[in-house]
Amino acid sequence: MEMPLEKFNGLNFHTWKVKIQMQLMNKNLWRIVDGKEPAPSDPTRLAEWEIRDDKAKAIIGLALSDSELHYVDLDKNSKDIWDNLSKLFGSKAVNAKFSLKLQLFKLKMSDGDTMSSHINNLRSLLRQLVEVKAPVDDKDAKAILLNSLPPKYSNVVFTLGQMPSNSLEDMISALLSEEKRTKEDIEEETAMYVKNKYKKFFKKEDLECFYCKKKGHMSKFFTTRSKDLLSGKLKPHEANIVIEESSESEDERVTDEPDYNSEDYLF
Numbered sequence: 001m002e003m004p005l006e007k008f009n010g011l012n013f014h015t016w017k018v019k020i021q022m023q024l025m026n027k028n029l030w031r032i033v034d035g036k037e038p039a040p041s042d043p044t045r046l047a048e049w050e051i052r053d054d055k056a057k058a059i060i061g062l063a064l065s066d067s068e069l070h071y072v073d074l075d076k077n078s079k080d081i082w083d084n085l086s087k088l089f090g091s092k093a094v095n096a097k098f099s100l101k102l103q104l105f106k107l108k109m110s111d112g113d114t115m116s117s118h119i120n121n122l123r124s125l126l127r128q129l130v131e132v133k134a135p136v137d138d139k140d141a142k143a144i145l146l147n148s149l150p151p152k153y154s155n156v157v158f159t160l161g162q163m164p165s166n167s168l169e170d171m172i173s174a175l176l177s178e179e180k181r182t183k184e185d186i187e188e189e190t191a192m193y194v195k196n197k198y199k200k201f202f203k204k205e206d207l208e209c210f211y212c213k214k215k216g217h218m219s220k221f222f223t224t225r226s227k228d229l230l231s232g233k234l235k236p237h238e239a240n241i242v243i244e245e246s247s248e249s250e251d252e253r254v255t256d257e258p259d260y261n262s263e264d265y266l267f
Contacts, residue, residue: 005019005020005023005063007063007064007065008063008064008065008068008089009065009067009068010065010067010068010089010099011100011128012124012127012128012131013085013089013090013096013131013132014090014128014131014132015131016063017085017086017090020059020060020063021033023059023063024056024059024060027055027056027059028052029052029055029056029059029078032049032052032053032056032077032078032079033056033060033078033079033082034079034082035079037049039053039077053077053078056078057072057074057077057078057081060072060078060081060082060085061074061081071084071085071088090132096132097129097132097133097134100125100128100129100132100134101129101134103125104122104125104126104129104136104144105144107121107122107125107144107148108148108150109148109149109150111150114179115175115176115178115179116176116179118148119145119172119175119176122141122144122145122148126141138167138168139164141168142160142166142168142171145168145171145172145175146160146161146171149175153175153178156174156175156178160174160175
């Protein structure tokens with residue numbers, strides 16, 4: 001089973017064109033599309049040629065997104081359709097170059113974007129400009145990248161701006177490292193906040209033992225209960241009842257009980 005190709009949406013034409021060309025070659029249809037196998041004059045052979053031409057048109061048309069499908073005129077042959085697409089979106093298409101450059105210059109990192117996804121967007125635009133014979137040099141690409149970052153990266157932007165000798169890839173590596181460091185700092189601060197919150201809420205002196213009814217410890221840490229079990233003063237089934245009642249009461253007191261076996265709660 002053939003894997004479906006990503007449909008052409010007006011961008012990255014060169015890559016899409018190569019993939020479609022290989023698919024047409026695999027179906028023995030490319031020579032019709034590139035004009036090396038023109039329509040024959042013999043009626044019998046012409047009928048066979050038209051069937052293959054229709055197959056080529058279908059492959060091309062089904063690989064276009066809905067927004068680009070209007071460029072396909074089914075009254076024309078596959079070569080005419082292909083040539084028209086190449087003229088509109090190929091390496092000589094001025095409008096494609098202009099559109100890509102405009103997207104590049106307007107590129108901004110949104111609040112919900114990660115640095116990785118933002119850099120992938122930048123790389124995609126740079127790659128497409130190379131494909132349409134309008135490459136952006138490293139110096140301009142670095143300036144565009146720094147200018148696309150939000151204010152929270154102002155310190156990093158200033159630092160990297162003082163290092164003009166760094167390559168674009170060096171700059172990208174530094175930004176990804178900064179994102180990772182910031183994420184780790186946030187996770188550490190969040191963990192500390194949660195830990196301190198539980199420390200403040202669950203104080204040893206406020207805990208009540210469900211065995212002796214005194215505060216300052218829990219029944220599972222109360223050694224007298226164990227001694228009573230060993231001496232026979234407290235029967236095993238009675239101990240189970242105490243444990244069940246303790247569990248139910250504790251569930252009513254807190255919704256998310258912390259780990260009392262941790263060092264913060266060893267009394």
